[in-house]
Amino acid sequence: MTKGGALPKGFESPSDLGSQEKYEEVKSSSKTITLKISKFNPDKDHAPTFLEFPVSYEKWTTVLDAILEAKNYHDHSIGVRYSCRQAMCGSCGMNINGKPRLACFTKISELDSDVVTVEPMNNFPLIRDLVVGFERMFSTHKRIKPYIIREDSEISSGTKEFLQTPEDVEKYIQFSSCIKCGLCNSACPTMAADSTFIGPQGLAQAYRYIADNRDQGKDERLKIIDERHGIWGCHFAGSCSQVCPKGVDPAMGIQLLRGYLLGYRK
């Protein structure tokens, strides 16, 4: 058994588990899958190839653990972006067995497959292997003005906190959980066809600020998204909401946002 994904962190030797027996018990319970990693460098290669690695895993082993095991012990050149390992930073989004997921938030055991295939996310420009460029997503995110717009400010002298009721917060709180991982944009069928579509991430964030009663930038944002490649590009496939690891429902946000433009929401 190799290190990395097989045992939980801090339990790499018999002494960590208290006894040789306990170590053997944990060690013997591990299973093995084949990890297939897409390798492709657009500057050098003509087409992606898949490297295969046998990786042992426990019920707590994540796909990111398995990739890092392959990177640490088999092929140092594997390109993968990650940081927090706890679904907070949104760095390790990738296609895992064909579905966009966070590698650090996906346990191998829950995939119920002997082969785990990891590929870069769709609808993003590929940098190398599993790493994609986020420039377009970050620029559309910035374009919808993702901040509270109003004349006065909480930090101006003479002003107080902008108080909200729980009902006010309920209107947007789920959308503020977005970690900008890009899984929704990767799953979106419109993003695949329309290179100028704002995307579910940007649209959901537009709703997050428009629905916030402290914000006064509704008209500005509605003007930005009210275009052919803006909110009207959404066909309500709903795949963005299915893949969000934080429970955000961008498809619902987009439909609610349409209400402002069609005049049945104020």
Place this chain on the structure above:
Amino acid sequence: MMSSIMRESHIMKIHYLTALVAVGFVIIHIMIRFTHGSFANSLEFESVIANYKSIPYAVVLEAMLILISVHGFNGLRIILLELKQGNAYERAVTYGCLAAMIALIAYGSRTIIMASMGMVEA
């Protein structure tokens, strides 16, 4: 582009409204077909010409022509704009669809007017 002439939300309001109203007119059209004359003979030449000569029915047909043309060509424009992007292409698609829509309405209206005025004979 059409978007620069009208806001996209206004275009989409027209798109949704034309679909809803067209459904209403199609129901009226089908009801008339079932209740007036023989349904089996409704596509015979004399029967079709007779429909146009009824002014209220000609108005229903004209309304359907306009509603379905507006909705259909805007739908086509939406599909084509999603397939490919670029200013020149988008302008060509938008104005092309607008021109095709106007041409179809004009040609269809000409047929309806000529038939209702008795200018079409067997």
